[in-house]
Amino acid sequence: MKSRLRLAFEALAFGALMVPWVQAIAAEPAIDFNRDIRPILSDNCFKCHGPDEKERKANLRLDVRAVAVERKAIVPSKSGESKLIARISSSDEAMRMPPAKTGKHLKPEQVALLKRWIDEGASYSQHWAFVPPVRPALPGVKNPGWVRTPVDRFILQQLERSGLLPTPEADRVTLIRRLTLDLTGLPPTPAEVDAFVHDQSPAAYAKLVERLLKSPHYGERMALDWLDAARFADTHGYHIDSGRDMTKWREWVIEAFNSNKPFDQFTIEQLAGDLLPNASVAQRIASGFNRNHMINFEGGAVPEEYHTAYIVDRVNTTATVWLGLTVGCAQCHDHKYDPISQKEFYQLYAFFYNVPENGLDGSKGNAAPMLRAPTTEQQQKLDDLDRQIKALEAKAKLPDAKEAKQELAKIRKERDALDRTIPSAMVMQEMPRPRDTFVLIRGQYDKKGEKVTANVPAFLPPFPKDAPPNRLALARWLVDPNHPLTARVIVNRYWQMFFGTGLVKTSEDFGSQGEWPSHPELLDWLATEFIRTGWDVKAMIRMLVMSATYRQSSSIADAKTNLQSADPDNRLLSRAPRIRLPAEFIRDQALAAAGLLNPEIGGKSVSPYQPPGLWEELMSRADGANWSAQTYTQSHGKDLYKRTMYTFWKRTCPPAQLATFDAPDRETCTVRRARTNTPLQALILMNDPTYVEASRKLAERVLTEAKTDADRLTLVFRLVVARTPNPDETRILVRVLERQHEVFRKDPERARKLLSVGESSRNEKLEVAALAAWTTVASVVLNLDETVTRP
Known part of the structure; x- marks a missing residue:
């Protein structure tokens, strides 16, 4: 009996010891x-x-x-x-x-x-991204009370599986600053902050979201990322890098986002607006997306070589933007990682090869084919002048028509002058008879191999048999609801826009070399939802920013678990991401806080402050001559303070201030900017004329709008980072103010030199030493890490 009891006990003990081991095996993920x-x-x-x-x-x-x-x-x-x-x-x-x-x-x-x-x-x-997304059921969670939008269920499910809790919701000041920057690229005003903080209605946050989505600056903010993807610039690139004017295309993009053009139509018009039945001027301008590539006209260059480069760029850009694939290596050989053959690359190439263009063009600005695009005012004036000319031509045929002939010559001269000011836009246009397309052996323009016709890669849904082999059919194929990539790629990019990193981190590469999604089911749900809502961009963004996930605090100190070890890269989104603002936001924020910002939307590119001789230095040859066909001419007046997205973009020498903060050169498509931290960035914020002048105007603003130093410190903080300073910050800045005031009181020339930076006029009523001291304080606040960081 004892023996049996002992055996039973040992068996139970052994079983108890085995349970954790068995559970560990069972817990090991498939x-x-x-x-x-x-x-x-x-x-x-x-x-x-x-x-x-x-x-x-x-x-x-x-x-x-x-x-x-x-x-x-x-x-x-x-x-x-x-x-x-x-x-x-x-x-x-x-x-x-x-x-x-x-x-x-x-x-x-x-x-x-x-x-x-x-x-x-x-x-x-099969590779997950090449299988059409299937709409998953919304997952169950232990804490459904936290959920605000369907997005939150997917995020919370993974947090709960990992034993993590989301951080609490951010305070209202943080929320309005985050949301206003994210949706407009501009900071909220103190009045806007107060209105939101004091609005106690349950719908306060939703009302804020709707107001910002309706702001005309929303279109500018959304367009900024698209300009990177479309490789928009104001010059042609290559060595000469002379100017072009694609203002009308940029304005079309801004308006498309502001009017909430469905993304499928947004796609079709940019890839093939010129091929739409009875295409409007706006639709033809939209087709300029695929004319934003670099263009060359150097003497001695081979036209066909560069023409080939333009078509290759269109293929690569279209693949990156809509398919999230890197197909460039298939120009020379079959893709080493993804199922894209060289033949299939040139089948895609054939869609873009039927434009009546020259390999060498652009010496006088835009390259053909072009579309003249007068403004409403210009068109009205042209019509009026044409009516006058027609009437005067009849009078000029009569005897004794000397005065009529003189007036006719005058009006014609006026019309010619107006005609020269009418902007044009480079557009796509189809040739009546398609060119023959060949596989180019090793990608060389002059080594033709097998003849091919327009088609799409075999691993993707088939191209419709009854569709013409042109760009319009290609665009419609891309936005077909059954396409596995387009919707996933685009919603992932919107996620990247508002959460810092895409659900697929490699937003430019959904292929075999790309990263596995952090939340695969969420990505598929978003993709199917995007299609279900008619490719409604604002609806997608509204859902993202209304989520509890988006509204979390970004502070690790607010977390209830050790997030630094459990979720160090924040891929599970256990807190809101805290990331450096884009270069354009940083400058616009400084100008807005200082009261300098020119909020006009659209128009030609402008030329803000830039180090003298920069273009010449970077473009000089060994013999001292200059490769560049341009000399930088700085703007003046209100154009000097226009939003940064309108800054003149020279491909071989991008705006130095923006490049330092990781803006791309836009020679090729960019859908994910680098995000670096360097000492040069701090030097820009301290010494660049833009920020020195902004500091002065910010100082003038607080000196005139607030009466005491305490109120002024509060105001400078609120204008820049929306919140009020804490006691430690106030104490430090008071000390800075006192010391700097003493320095400038003893050295008024130094103060005047500081206050002379920038073209804006100085308020002569303010005492020089005091203004210089407050300029230093304003500069300190504009240089805070918090200032250049999304909260």
């Missing part, structure tokens, strides 16, 4: 090929054993299961017999894969994962 295995194979194997047939080694493909199994690289359920495991685990450097010369080496945990995958059957699945 292997997902796309999430766990494909990234390892893509990073380490596909370059030599992937889609690129010409570069493939040993005739082995690891991206196709049938081939890998046939060649015994993978023996399903038997990792010990799989050559793949033998080669990646080999102690013999000559045998081990990847080869030592590649500098790559699999980590032990990666080898273990591959073994486990093979032992479980080595199942493959």
